[in-house]
Amino acid sequence: MPTNESIPASCKGIVRTLRQSVRRLSGEGASAGLCVCLVLAACASKPLIPYSTETPPLVLLPASSAGVKDARGRFREIFCEVLQARQSELPDYRPCDDALTRISEEPAGTGSPVDLGLSQRRLVAMVVPGIGYECFAPWLSPPGTVTAHLRRFGYDGTWIKVDALSSSENNARQIRDAIMSMPVGTDGPQLVLIGYSKGAPDILEAIVSYPEIRSRVAAVVSAAGAVGGSPLANDAEQYQANLLQHFPGATCQPGDGGGVQSLRPAVRKAWLAEHPLPAGPRYYSLVTFPQRERISSILTSSYDKLARVDARNDSQMIFYDQLIPGSAIIGYVNADHWALAVPIARTRPTIGAMFVTQNAYPREALIEAILRFVEEELARSSR
Numbered sequence: 001m002p003t004n005e006s007i008p009a010s011c012k013g014i015v016r017t018l019r020q021s022v023r024r025l026s027g028e029g030a031s032a033g034l035c036v037c038l039v040l041a042a043c044a045s046k047p048l049i050p051y052s053t054e055t056p057p058l059v060l061l062p063a064s065s066a067g068v069k070d071a072r073g074r075f076r077e078i079f080c081e082v083l084q085a086r087q088s089e090l091p092d093y094r095p096c097d098d099a100l101t102r103i104s105e106e107p108a109g110t111g112s113p114v115d116l117g118l119s120q121r122r123l124v125a126m127v128v129p130g131i132g133y134e135c136f137a138p139w140l141s142p143p144g145t146v147t148a149h150l151r152r153f154g155y156d157g158t159w160i161k162v163d164a165l166s167s168s169e170n171n172a173r174q175i176r177d178a179i180m181s182m183p184v185g186t187d188g189p190q191l192v193l194i195g196y197s198k199g200a201p202d203i204l205e206a207i208v209s210y211p212e213i214r215s216r217v218a219a220v221v222s223a224a225g226a227v228g229g230s231p232l233a234n235d236a237e238q239y240q241a242n243l244l245q246h247f248p249g250a251t252c253q254p255g256d257g258g259g260v261q262s263l264r265p266a267v268r269k270a271w272l273a274e275h276p277l278p279a280g281p282r283y284y285s286l287v288t289f290p291q292r293e294r295i296s297s298i299l300t301s302s303y304d305k306l307a308r309v310d311a312r313n314d315s316q317m318i319f320y321d322q323l324i325p326g327s328a329i330i331g332y333v334n335a336d337h338w339a340l341a342v343p344i345a346r347t348r349p350t351i352g353a354m355f356v357t358q359n360a361y362p363r364e365a366l367i368e369a370i371l372r373f374v375e376e377e378l379a380r381s382s383r
Contacts, residue, residue: 048231048309055266056273060320067326068285070107071373075330076100077109078376079369083362085116090149091346092360099362101289101332114372119154121378122185123192123218123371127159128175129341130197130226131259134164135244135252141347149364155371162202165241167258168271172205179206179213189218189281192374194367196341197316198263200225201271204324207278214280219374220324224288224314224333224340228321229268231309232302236260265321272325282377283327286370288314288340290358295336298355303336314340330373335361 064070080096087093129137147157160178162171179191195203200222206213207220238260245252261267277283289312295303299315306313313319316337323329333340336358345352345359352359 048234048305049265050234052266054270056270058269063320063323063329066323068323069328071284071328071330072332073107073109074112074376075369075373076106077112078114078373079331079366081114081116082365082369082372086362086365086368090362090364091145092362093365094362099334099366101291101334103289103332115376116372117153119371119375121187121218121375122154122156122190123375124182124190125150125155125157125192125194125367125371126178126182127157127194127196127341128162128171128199128202129159130199131263132164132241132244132252133342134161135250136247138249138251139247139348140342140344142343143346146364146367150368150371153368155368157367162199163255163259164244164252165238165257165259166255168198168201168205168262169209170256170258171202172209175202175206176210176213179216182216184216189216191217192219192221192371193217193281194221194223194370195225196223197337198226198259200227200322200324201229201262201268204275204277205271207281208275211278214278217281218378219282219284221284221286221330221370221374222322222324222327223286224317224337225285225322225324226263226317227268227285227324228272228318229263229265230306230317230321231265232306232316233260233263234265236263268321277324277326282374283324284370284374285323285327285329287319287322287329287332288317288335288337289319289332290314290334290336290339294334294339294358296338296356296358298357299336299338330370333361333366340366 076096079100083093083096083099150157160175162174175193182191193203195201203220204227207217238257241260242254244250245254295315303313303315306315306318310318314335314337319332338344338356339359339361341363343359343363344356
């Protein structure tokens with residue numbers, strides 16, 4: 001834990017509150033929300049986007065002008081069919097129009113029937129989590145319902161273990177090693193890499209740095225991915241992320257100490273400018289764009305803070321920074337950053353009721369829809 005002398009004056013009150021909360025509520029208390037909020041949203045005094053000349057030339061364009069295709073219509077058809085079919089057997093059901101946010105003129109679907117049977121390609125979702133996940137995963141004790149659900153339909157799913165607090169460059173090597181340890185599919189690439197939050201740039205660095213994994217990867221999906229970084233990281237320091245090592249039950253290590261640096265917009269955008277993504281895997285972007293009332297109470301302060309840059313955010317990421325260049329955008333999700341992937345309210349209901357008040361989301365149905373969409377795309381291209 002940092003010493004008082006090492007903490008800026010503007011942060012000391014927040015850190016004092018954190019310490020008191022961890023001592024008082026070390027079982028199921030508010031420590032999760034308080035700790036993780038510290039990573040990117042606490043003790044601000046600097047501008048979220050500081051003036052800097054250390055940046056590549058930037059321009060904000062419509063997605064189509066940046067080579068991003070719009071596949072929302074067909075994905076909505078698939079997700080809606082999955083939601084409707086699974087509503088009685090999966091938790092956190094929402095009607096489709098509440099699960100997805102409509103932005104501008106969403107293209108119409110194809111009208112083709114949706115196959116809800118067994119997978120023919122047996123795709124495997126390999127999820128790379130965000131910063132700090134390894135630190136609080138033992139406390140969260142995720143129920144594993146996503147993988148169990150996928151296996152019913154011939155798919156599979158797993159997490160790739162990466163350092164919780166290390167840089168994207170470090171974690172890219174770990175992703176490479178995990179992929180190379182997987183058996184090679186006989187019917188073409190089977191792996192669908194899904195990068196949540198910082199997991200997305202970790203995956204992109206792996207795809208660029210290690211050509212040997214590309215033939216095994218069918219698709220890369222950014223899910224609320226920090227592709228372009230988050231302005232909140234400009235106002236954070238690595239020691240704040242390192243506080244997660246003191247989380248109850250945490251076993252994570254400091255790693256190379258580059259986690260927060262890897263999330264800064266200048267770092268991410270410079271990397272994207274210097275590293276064109278290779279052909280081979282397909283690239284998709286799933287963006288969190290919640291209605292204001294879908295932000296959990298503990299995340300409203302970081303949402304409001306990020307709204308100083310752009311109110312179209314999920315409490316951690318602005319919506320346009322989640323897009324992979326040259327990808328196909330498959331949907332805007334009406335969920336905040338945590339609700340998309342971290343089932344806090346399911347395993348810690350007291351926390352859910354008090355702090356993470358909008359955490360419910362049909363994640364099992366969402367992952368199934370992503371895999372069915374990718375499988376359909378692969379089948380179409382092979383034909």
